[in-house]
Amino acid sequence: MARRETPAAGPGSRALVVDVIRSATTISRVELAELTGLTQPSISNIVRDLIADGVIHETGSADSVRGKPRKLLAIQPAHRFGIGFQLGPESVTCVAIDLTGGVVGREVVPLDRTDLPARLAARFDDFTAGLDLPRDRIEGLAIVAPEAPEWAEERAGLAGQLRIPVLFENDAAAAALGEFWSRRVSREQSFGCVYLSTGIGAGLVFGGSLFRGASFDAGELGHVSIAYDGRSCPCGNAGCVERYASMTATVDAARAEPALAARLRLDGTVSSAYDTIARAAVSGDAAAYAVIDRAAGHLAVAVTSMVNLLDLGRLVLTGPGVAVAGSIYARRLRTHLARTAHARHRHEIVVELSARPRDAASIGGAALVVQASIAPGHTLGVS
Ligand SMILES: [Zn+2]
Structure with a gap:
């Protein structure tokens, strides 16, 4: 492997070291230096600070080739916690x-959007109290949410009320980072992530950070x-x-087939109608299968363009749209x-399904x- 340029030690190096430890589960200082391209003294300093801060700890040792045992490092799981609330059309998923x-911890509760900041603050208190998570951790x-970056006022209100940092993120970008973490990529x-919901989004992780573009x-x-x-789109x-290929378009396509719509009783919300079609499709209903498979074909054409443009090596399908009929x-x-x-012909393009597409x-x-x-200072996610 070609030796990369040695990154300067800074907040970014600290995040890099933590990311590499997390994806390795346990790792020695020597391997950390090899994998990060940082010098041994930089690694020693960063590791010492991270141990002092309680972020990582030493966990046993492994035999080295030369016989001298190497101390292994691992993340200290119960040290710090992050809370994520995903706002869906009718509910909020709290994790x-x-x-x-x-x-x-995880729970899904109905969402009433009137006076949203106050409701979310109350939800936060309930959720964290229920899990008995110490507030200082x-x-x-x-x-x-799908259009999260536009919520500047709510963010300030909520952060003031809860007295903790509050950030807003787009669902596809957040899902990409979540998959990147939980898969130890x-x-x-x-790495690319396709988020199928009532809309369709993608999240891209390059070098461990989310790629944002010129304006997020x-x-x-x-x-x-x-x-x-083709069909005209509100975007112009x-x-x-x-x-x-969105859940909405798929429900429209199924409703346009009278026999199928009558058999599956596709009234109700888009989410519930979509889940009904998806369940039928994976239970042997040929017409429902055809509707989903046609949507999947359209999605495959667009995803291939994205893969070609960015030369992606690994893709994960996630979001509520792949929870039932992801296969x-x-x-x-x-x-x-x-x-x-x-x-x-140059490399495999791995396609995986999310283990927790709704979360x-x-x-x-x-x-x-x-x-x-x-x-x-190194706002991860912002490269
Ligand atoms: Zn459009």
């Missing part, structure tokens, strides 16, 4: 994670057009994949990439909070 990314709260991998608007996969003269473009999307995507991805965004929000607290 608490520790420093390793492990989920220590809670590093902050992340609110995750190495920093070398170009990167990852708008839903508005990648797959047809010049035509043929946006969101108009063919149909994964199969379509793998087939399409294996046949058409530009880099298919990925809230877990990722909580991960952002913890990450930011480990390396103050």
